Amino acid sequence: MxxxxxxxxxxxxxxxxxxxxxxxxxxxxxxxxxxxxQRPRAMVISCCDSRVHVTSIFGADQGEFFIHRNIANLVPPYQPDGDHHGTSATVEYAVTALQVSHLIVLGHSQCGGVQGCIDMCKGHAPQLEEKTSFVGRWMDILKPKYQLVQDIEDEEQQARQLERQSVVASLENLMTFPFVDEKVRDGSLSLHGLWTDIGEGGLECYDPKLELFTKV
Amino acid sequence: MxxxxxxxxxxxxxxxxxxxxxxxxxxxxxxxxxxxxQRPRAMVISCCDSRVHVTSIFGADQGEFFIHRNIANLVPPYQPDGDHHGTSATVEYAVTALQVSHLIVLGHSQCGGVQGCIDMCKGHAPQLEEKTSFVGRWMDILKPKYQLVQDIEDEEQQARQLERQSVVASLENLMTFPFVDEKVRDGSLSLHGLWTDIGEGGLECYDPKLELFTKV
Amino acid sequence: MxxxxxxxxxxxxxxxxxxxxxxxxxxxxxxxxxxxxQRPRAMVISCCDSRVHVTSIFGADQGEFFIHRNIANLVPPYQPDGDHHGTSATVEYAVTALQVSHLIVLGHSQCGGVQGCIDMCKGHAPQLEEKTSFVGRWMDILKPKYQLVQDIEDEEQQARQLERQSVVASLENLMTFPFVDEKVRDGSLSLHGLWTDIGEGGLECYDPKLELFTKV
Amino acid sequence: MxxxxxxxxxxxxxxxxxxxxxxxxxxxxxxxxxxxxQRPRAMVISCCDSRVHVTSIFGADQGEFFIHRNIANLVPPYQPDGDHHGTSATVEYAVTALQVSHLIVLGHSQCGGVQGCIDMCKGHAPQLEEKTSFVGRWMDILKPKYQLVQDIEDEEQQARQLERQSVVASLENLMTFPFVDEKVRDGSLSLHGLWTDIGEGGLECYDPKLELFTKV
Incomplete structure (x- = not known):
């Protein structure tokens, strides 16, 4: 080579x-x-974005977090069809082999993947709609959430809301994995949804009762 | 929720x-x-392992590395079939949208995913062979390389060698992506293969002429 | 240096x-x-174990607890022979200089020191029986209580009971200190024995009338 | 009871x-x-003082630190004579059983134990000189360091300096334990000396080359 x-x-x-x-x-x-x-306490699922430094934000020591990073911190639904599913493999390994106690999904502002999803849903990104677009097909996971934000007129606000919904989508999809569902029910695993504002250094946590994100 | x-x-x-x-x-x-x-110079593909801190090793600043982390730092071959391909999406985004100059694949010692692959190849991990095992199906990407290490008797050495081969497999698979191949040929993108020894803090780089890893 | x-x-x-x-x-x-x-209301004697967080359990503020932590939360009997007695010095300082109102001994489940004592009493830990073993010689303080649990067949139950007895032993030994005995008698100091279950977050308090621990 | x-x-x-x-x-x-x-990375030896919260200062998670607390954060010299040595037992357990990687000695300002040592050295605390005084006999460990500070006229400064020397004394005494010395030499254990100012929230670290404490 x-x-x-x-x-x-x-x-x-x-x-x-x-x-x-x-x-x-x-x-x-x-x-x-x-x-x-290793014996990490938590798994963090965050975006590949170079501006997101999960170890810094949480003052993490080596060995503390098992970290998966992909485009837009998305977890696809449970689909055990024998194909390669990289993200599902990380969740399976963290929960069943490492037995982490927390699954933390960390979204962020100015996410290029989420913006691509919006562009695609508005019909402004034909190249992402092609079958061969890996980014487009990956962002399909988030598409159902677009309807929740489509009426927001301010484009900035719309993007910020869909970023938060990418976290909720991942939490919901995580619960479709039998080994996650079982451990959440018996109390040995807990899920957490976070969204960080890169420019302002803000951090919000998803509150399932209120169905919204509140400042940490 | x-x-x-x-x-x-x-x-x-x-x-x-x-x-x-x-x-x-x-x-x-x-x-x-x-x-x-963001305007990262390089993309790093590393393992989720909590002991691998790529930002520490390279004194990375916020905004420098676009980082994808999955089990065993594997890149699957190019397969544009319309399904969700999380890893391929990260490579596509880094190369075509962000236009990074370097793709760095970083393997590491004591990799649980690689060990699982060895166990599976030796017939010691029937649960990983099941169709529903996401980790097993993901490690299938590395399976063809097992033949290169199967005659190594020392189990430690065998695992360390297959870890290095996981890096080579990813580099080879990266070259099957047309947009990677094109940019490598025109000189605007270069690939790098690394393997780090967690306990000793060592770092080795793949030399394609020698077809082996040498100390950095 | x-x-x-x-x-x-x-x-x-x-x-x-x-x-x-x-x-x-x-x-x-x-x-x-x-x-x-400082003007702490209570002294807490707990184990060094990293899983025991006395300040968390009791929502303690800075300045509230004078805290001594040693292996297995043991207090040796009063022995004023002029040698270094670290634990006795902490009790003396708390009671005579700080004049705390409460002495709380806090034991816990899965205590490595107590397990070592059981192993030693069963003849399974010859290294702990050596004169040079500090841990062994320290656990000698608890040895007389082993007879109370030696007939318990279930090893888990046996360990949990000896952990509780480590608390009782410390309470008894505290009463051999003249300055403790005097203040307990005049009502200006009270002793409390607690045992916490790390995994279940349980807390039990020693009841001297029943001679057993009851849930708080 | x-x-x-x-x-x-x-x-x-x-x-x-x-x-x-x-x-x-x-x-x-x-x-x-x-x-x-438990699998703590570090052992912390600090004072019992209610104003010293080592878990707060270092944002510690449950399970991170094995904590011994005694009067004036002192470690006596290695003395395997078969008597009860509570502090030595904690060090032995941390280093040989838990195999921690760091021994951190944390001193602090306004230390009552250190002040007692000064009073005793100046002949102002006859009760601490009695054979039956556990605090006095414990502070004997620090007495040899008094000569380093006896010429400091300002009493505040003198106390602050002897507090720092209590950390150095403990570090020196830790090195007299064969199992500490061996691990420090082979690089698997490192020692750290700290002193914190309670009122100002300051933290200083001992620098053995300069033979003084510098701000962290």
């Missing part, structure tokens, strides 16, 4: 800096994590 | 701490990231 | 978060605590 | 509040901690 390249120099330099400092100072813990295995 | 719960207190407390410090100190940058959008 | 290291980064970050929030919001109280001194 | 009393009502009430809220929301994690056992 001739196309794989050496790592860019700036990353090599930073890696060596980390190795000489943070790694050295935490060597005992890193070795123990390696030999004893 | 009655089952969604408030965020555990320790995370609420830590979030407020982040908001009052890191956020305050970087408010200008966060706001600019919100209004101007 | 070349071996002392900087504080791990994740703790530095969290500390700054606390400083900017909790500290700021309570600055007046913290300063008053500093200038006027 | 007629003297043990029911728990004061205000604590009963608070406990039921915790059980109905925090416990309910985190039940899964608490149960897992109970069945799988």
């Amino acid at each position: 001739e196309f794989a390249k050496p790592l860019p120099n700036y990353l090599v330099t930073r890696y060596h800096g980390w190795k000489a400092t943070s790694y050295q100072e935490n060597k005992g813990w890193y070795r123990r994590l390696a030999t004893e295995g | 009655e089952f969604a719960k408030p965020l555990p207190n320790y995370l609420v407390t830590r979030y407020h701490g982040w908001k009052a410090t890191s956020y305050q100190e970087n408010k200008g940058w966060y706001r600019r990231l919100a209004t101007e959008g | 070349e071996f002392a290291k900087p504080l791990p980064n994740y703790l530095v970050t969290r500390y700054h978060g606390w400083k900017a929030t909790s500290y700021q919001e309570n600055k007046g109280w913290y300063r008053r605590l500093a200038t006027e001194g | 007629e003297f043990a009393k029911p728990l004061p009502n205000y604590l009963v009430t608070r406990y039921h509040g915790w059980k109905a809220t925090s416990y309910q929301e985190n039940k899964g994690w608490y149960r897992r901690l109970a069945t799988e056992g």
